[in-house]
Amino acid sequence: MYADYVARRFGIMLLVIFLAVTINFVIPRLAPGDPIEAQLNQLIASGGGAAGDVQAMAASYRARFGLDQPLWHQYLAYWNSVLRFDLGFSLANYPERVSQAILAGLPWTLGLLGFATLVSFTLGTLLGGIVAWPRTPRFLRAAGSSLLVFSSIPYFLIGMILLYLFAIVWRVFPAGGGIPFGTTVGLNWSTVSGLAWHGTLPAISIVIAEIGAWALGMRGMLVSVLGEDYITLAEAKGLQNRRIFVWYGMRNAMLPQFTKLALTLGHIVSGAILVEVIFSYPGIGFRLYQAIQTNDYFVIQGIVLLLTISIAVAMFILDLIYPLIDPRIDGRGR
Amino acid sequence: MSQPVLDVRDLIVEYKTPKGPARAVNEVSFSLRAGERFGLVGESGSGKSTTVLALMRMLRGGRIAAGEIRLNGVDLAQISEPAMRRVRFAEMSLVPQGAMSSLNPVLRIGDQMADIFEDHGVRRSAVEREGRIERLLEQVGLPGTVRWRFPHELSGGMKQRVCIAMSIALRPSLILADEPTSALDVVVQKQVLGTLSRVQRELGAAIILIGHDMALMAHFVSRIGVMYAGRLVETGPVRKVFAAPRHPYTKMLIEALPSFEKTAAFKGIPGVGPSLLDPLPGCPFHNRCPMAIERCRTDPPAFRTGSEDHHAACHRTEELADA
Ligand SMILES: Nc1ncnc2c1ncn2[C@@H]1O[C@H](COP(=O)(O)OP(=O)(O)OP(=O)(O)O)[C@@H](O)[C@H]1O
Numbered sequence: 339m340y341a342d343y344v345a346r347r348f349g350i351m352l353l354v355i356f357l358a359v360t361i362n363f364v365i366p367r368l369a370p371g372d373p374i375e376a377q378l379n380q381l382i383a384s385g386g387g388a389a390g391d392v393q394a395m396a397a398s399y400r401a402r403f404g405l406d407q408p409l410w411h412q413y414l415a416y417w418n419s420v421l422r423f424d425l426g427f428s429l430a431n432y433p434e435r436v437s438q439a440i441l442a443g444l445p446w447t448l449g450l451l452g453f454a455t456l457v458s459f460t461l462g463t464l465l466g467g468i469v470a471w472p473r474t475p476r477f478l479r480a481a482g483s484s485l486l487v488f489s490s491i492p493y494f495l496i497g498m499i500l501l502y503l504f505a506i507v508w509r510v511f512p513a514g515g516g517i518p519f520g521t522t523v524g525l526n527w528s529t530v531s532g533l534a535w536h537g538t539l540p541a542i543s544i545v546i547a548e549i550g551a552w553a554l555g556m557r558g559m560l561v562s563v564l565g566e567d568y569i570t571l572a573e574a575k576g577l578q579n580r581r582i583f584v585w586y587g588m589r590n591a592m593l594p595q596f597t598k599l600a601l602t603l604g605h606i607v608s609g610a611i612l613v614e615v616i617f618s619y620p621g622i623g624f625r626l627y628q629a630i631q632t633n634d635y636f637v638i639q640g641i642v643l644l645l646t647i648s649i650a651v652a653m654f655i656l657d658l659i660y661p662l663i664d665p666r667i668d669g670r671g672r
Numbered sequence: 673m674s675q676p677v678l679d680v681r682d683l684i685v686e687y688k689t690p691k692g693p694a695r696a697v698n699e700v701s702f703s704l705r706a707g708e709r710f711g712l713v714g715e716s717g718s719g720k721s722t723t724v725l726a727l728m729r730m731l732r733g734g735r736i737a738a739g740e741i742r743l744n745g746v747d748l749a750q751i752s753e754p755a756m757r758r759v760r761f762a763e764m765s766l767v768p769q770g771a772m773s774s775l776n777p778v779l780r781i782g783d784q785m786a787d788i789f790e791d792h793g794v795r796r797s798a799v800e801r802e803g804r805i806e807r808l809l810e811q812v813g814l815p816g817t818v819r820w821r822f823p824h825e826l827s828g829g830m831k832q833r834v835c836i837a838m839s840i841a842l843r844p845s846l847i848l849a850d851e852p853t854s855a856l857d858v859v860v861q862k863q864v865l866g867t868l869s870r871v872q873r874e875l876g877a878a879i880i881l882i883g884h885d886m887a888l889m890a891h892f893v894s895r896i897g898v899m900y901a902g903r904l905v906e907t908g909p910v911r912k913v914f915a916a917p918r919h920p921y922t923k924m925l926i927e928a929l930p931s932f933e934k935t936a937a938f939k940g941i942p943g944v945g946p947s948l949l950d951p952l953p954g955c956p957f958h959n960r961c962p963m964a965i966e967r968c969r970t971d972p973p974a975f976r977t978g979s980e981d982h983h984a985a986c987h988r989t990e991e992l993a994d995a
Pocket residue numbers: 687688689694696714715716717718719720721722723732733734948
């Protein structure tokens with residue numbers, strides 16, 4: 339039964355990826371004008387050199403990129419290159435490949451946002467649970483509730499405030515970059531401490547900004563779960579408060595949080611573009627920002643494709659673990 | 673005579689409402705002997721569930737304003753919350769009304785039964801505990817393998833049986849059952865009630881059964897209590913109450929029962945109950961009572977002893993008995 343379920347979910351993931359790649363192929367070709375000519379004109383204009391025969395150059399480029407072939411031929415070729423993770427060249431930093439740009443930025447983003455998201459998920463969920471639990475001491479509930487106001491401050495604002503205070507006024511943390519210049523990267527102390535030193539401010543600004551949203555979601559869910567009949571029976575059974583809180587309350591109220599977590603992790607690539615920009619963090623969001631500024635067409639396309647695929651993969655992973663946390667999903671009981 | 677299992681004296685329960693305290697249970701007194709089956713009836717809102725919740729001390733938004741609840745000699749209204757937690761299910765258990773939704777959807781049945789033993793300090797080996805859970809399930813007519821299942825894999829009747837199995841896990845001396853079968857269809861209702869009745873007898877526990885269905889109740893309990901507007905207005909052996917009710921409200925309840933002989937239009941009880949916020953002076957039933965006299969409007973009737981354990985709170989109970 340579980341195998342069936344996994345196969346079905348896997349099929350859905352493949353379908354989503356197929357559609358994403360196809361749309362990514364079609365959209366640019368629907369755009370009016372000729373991107374190659376436009377790009378060439380721009381290059382020539384900025385280079386200030388002789389105009390030459392733009393038409394002829396474009397034609398030669400088109401032949402090189404296979405753009406003179408029939409559409410279905412181009413489509414197959416596109417699939418072929420996507421499967422080989424060959425996403426073309428960066429137009430702004432020409433010899434650099436899009437795949438290289440992505441691989442260079444991805445670990446930074448995954449590291450910073452993955453870490454910050456998991457921390458805010460854990461802390462926020464716990465905070466929401468504590469605030470909603472009627473037996474929590476009053477002062478703790480009040481203190482917890484006041485933390486929730488952070489959810490209404492956008493994280494780039496928090497980021498800018500932190501940057502101003504800790505990097506510019508007090509100079510405790512660096513103002514940008516991912517690691518101190520000249521560090522030999524490897525499994526050594528200077529790498530780890532360097533990463534932490536540079537990652538602290540961006541991570542904290544994300545955590546502060548996100549914690550409230552996680553806590554609010556959890557508080558709402560737990561309040562509604564606590565009204566359920568099974569909580570009444572758990573209390574009637576004379577169970578310990580701790581068990582009711584964890585195994586009857588939180589355990590049930592957590593379920594929607596996992597869906598949100600998977601979605602957030604799926605959106606990681608685009609999730610904190612602003613944070614990466616504010617802290618000039620060398621992640622993929624910062625790279626996307628630069629690409630948009632310089633009209634770096636293929637880089638944008640490559641990163642957007644990656645974004646869609648990572649959401650599809652994250653949802654698939656969620657589907658895989660969901661039956662383990664909610665037995666009602668596919669009736670996998672013995 | 674031995675000490676009663678449960679002795680409730682002058683219990684008053686008030687809910688906090690924006691318009692002031694609402695007395696949902698007003699000076700209710702009754703007692704139960706070991707193994708006795710007591711039925712509580714009365715129209716919706718008369719305070720039956722509130723009475724049971726007060727016994728468990730699980731009132732939400734309400735409090736026990738006065739009175740004693742002696743369970744095996746200990747006044748539950750006075751003990752601490754941790755002590756009350758240990759009483760729940762060990763001495764007094766509850767069969768819930770919403771069986772469909774009373775089990776935790778993410779835990780296996782066996783785990784939801786095992787935690788009762790764990791949190792009441794019953795230290796047994798895992799094997800012993802498994803065996804105990806299996807026997808409990810078999811006692812209520814379920815296969816022992818149900819302990820591996822999740823609630824959504826069981827029918828409503830099976831879930832209610834699981835709840836019954838839980839309620840006898842710690843061998844309590846009193847079981848409270850608030851409309852335990854109202855969510856089930858009629859055939860399953862009878863079967864589940866039969867099971868509850870059998871395990872209660874085997875255990876020798878006393879039981880308070882709340883229900884709307886007077887006829888079903890008559891089969892199940894030996895003594896019955898009728899509530900009206902938060903007050904217990906009549907108690908007595910079920911046969912006597914049916915044959916010769918001593919309170920006009922009870923009489924009207926019985927007459928309102930549908931039967932095969934009476935094919936005449938269904939007769940309800942006209943009027944509505946009094947507000948709990950602003951109780952009527954005198955007898956709470958006087959505005960709907962066909963027998964009310966001047967005295968009923970001013971003078972609240974006391975609970976009066978009739979013959980053998982059959983009591984009613986009515987000024988004109990003798991005339992009713994004679995009629
Ligand atoms: N949490 C609450 N807050 C305020 N009033 C309440 C609350 N719970 C119950 N009441 C009121 O107390 C009265 C008694 O309610 P209770 O649920 O005990 O009635 P019942 O006899 O069990 O009725 P039913 O047969 O419908 O189950 C009702 O008037 C009800 O409106």
